[in-house]
Amino acid sequence: MKIHSKAVHSGDRKRIPGRPIPVTTPIHTAASFFYDSLESIDKVFAKELEGYAYSRYDNPSNAALEELVSDLEGAHGSLATASGMSALQIAITAALVDRRKHVLAANALYGATVKLLEQVFEPFGTTSSFVDITNLDAVAAAIENEKPGVILMESISNPLLRVGQIDRIAELANAAGACLIVDNTFATPALVRPLELGAHISLSSATKYLSGHGDVIGGIVSCDSAHFEPVRALSRIYGPILGPFECYLTMRGIKTFPLRFERQNQNAIHVARHLLTHPAVEAVYFPGLDHHPDRETTARLLPAGQFGAMVSFEIRDADRQAVFAFFDRLRMIVPATSLGDVHTMALYPAIASHRDIPPRQRARLGIHDNLVRLSVGIEDISDILADLDQALAAP
Numbered sequence: 330m331k332i333h334s335k336a337v338h339s340g341d342r343k344r345i346p347g348r349p350i351p352v353t354t355p356i357h358t359a360a361s362f363f364y365d366s367l368e369s370i371d372k373v374f375a376k377e378l379e380g381y382a383y384s385r386y387d388n389p390s391n392a393a394l395e396e397l398v399s400d401l402e403g404a405h406g407s408l409a410t411a412s413g414m415s416a417l418q419i420a421i422t423a424a425l426v427d428r429r430k431h432v433l434a435a436n437a438l439y440g441a442t443v444k445l446l447e448q449v450f451e452p453f454g455t456t457s458s459f460v461d462i463t464n465l466d467a468v469a470a471a472i473e474n475e476k477p478g479v480i481l482m483e484s485i486s487n488p489l490l491r492v493g494q495i496d497r498i499a500e501l502a503n504a505a506g507a508c509l510i511v512d513n514t515f516a517t518p519a520l521v522r523p524l525e526l527g528a529h530i531s532l533s534s535a536t537k538y539l540s541g542h543g544d545v546i547g548g549i550v551s552c553d554s555a556h557f558e559p560v561r562a563l564s565r566i567y568g569p570i571l572g573p574f575e576c577y578l579t580m581r582g583i584k585t586f587p588l589r590f591e592r593q594n595q596n597a598i599h600v601a602r603h604l605l606t607h608p609a610v611e612a613v614y615f616p617g618l619d620h621h622p623d624r625e626t627t628a629r630l631l632p633a634g635q636f637g638a639m640v641s642f643e644i645r646d647a648d649r650q651a652v653f654a655f656f657d658r659l660r661m662i663v664p665a666t667s668l669g670d671v672h673t674m675a676l677y678p679a680i681a682s683h684r685d686i687p688p689r690q691r692a693r694l695g696i697h698d699n700l701v702r703l704s705v706g707i708e709d710i711s712d713i714l715a716d717l718d719q720a721l722a723a724p
């Protein structure tokens with residue numbers, strides 16, 4: 330099946346002989362399950378019998394969502410987690426169990442991911458170092474020097490939208506015995522399936538495009554066959570699982586995700602081209618533009634004509650106050666901290682996603698104080714452009 334069909338069918342409509350089949354998976358709120366004999370639950374615990382015992386381990390609502398996302402990502406198995414951050418934490422921890430405790434990370438990452446490495450993993454003895462993931466020679470040299478257990482990157486980076494060569498980095502990771510973890514939140518499985526390119530774990534904040542309506546906090550970890558059991562085993566102990574209501578909402582969201590995302594991709598192309606010629610705009614970051622530094626990688630790894638739906642841009646000569654004023658002038662575009670929703674959203678990285686990165690480090694990474702990040706929604710493109718134009722116009 331193709332992605333539009335998988336999105337509406339995978340995971341749902343389990344057949345149990347003699348029982349009616351609900352068209353969507355019900356929300357299973359039970360914390361635990363029992364059987365007509367204790368022997369059965371003994372066998373479920375021993376994994377000799379398929380079934381559910383305790384919802385921290387497994388639950389039919391979670392299982393349905395996990396099967397759906399595994400189908401979308403081409404994964405051996407997936408785990409639905411309470412947030413994108415908990416997906417990152419459990420994936421890195423599981424991958425490092427039997428590897429050298431060092432993470433080689435892309436220097437362009439979501440701010441909280443950097444904090445996770447520096448403030449959560451480092452105090453427990455896992456060191457980290459950072460590299461320009463779009464420079465393969467630099468990645469190879471860093472692997473040689475650091476001997477990392479995990480290599481961590483985003484398929485499209487936050488907020489400057491760089492696109493790394495997942496397949497080539499996977500080759501380097503495999504040769505070094507490292508686990509390549511790709512945060513696929515921005516590209517989504519509609520554009521890139523990291524496991525098919527050789528990565529070992531692909532994860533996403535399900536809060537974003539997958540659920541898509543701004544009403545869920547969730548994450549998902551999709552694994553190859555070697556990493557699924559370690560992730561699952563750790564989850565049974567840690568318990569960072571997604572609740573059944575959020576599983577339902579995420580599944581409901583995913584049914585229209587490929588449709589929404591197509592429209593968002595198209596709208597983003599129009600927004601990027603429009604901003605490129607706008608006199609109040611100094612620079613535009615979008616993988617679909619001719620001057621984008623990873624244009625070749627994008628053409629090689631992403632489907633033709635689709636570049637994701639994030640567009641970042643710098644407002645000409647704007648200081649913080651001018652950027653604040655731009656946000657305050659927005660009438661339709663929602664100035665809230667997230668992305669991937671049906672509505673267009675604007676975020677100011679310097680005070681939100683990358684707030685805790687020291688200003689000098691932010692500047693070194695190219696995240697300037699006049700940078701705005703847009704998550705383009707499904708609205709009529711003329712309304713999106715009109716709102717940007719009026720907010721960019723000098724008062």
Ligand SMILES: Cc1ncc(COP(=O)(O)O)c(C=O)c1O
Pocket residue numbers: 412413414415439483487512514515533534535536546547548667
């Ligand atoms: C690329 C990326 N990864 C992970 C996360 C964390 O996701 P969550 O907020 O669901 O924990 C975010 C959040 O914005 C993100 O942008």
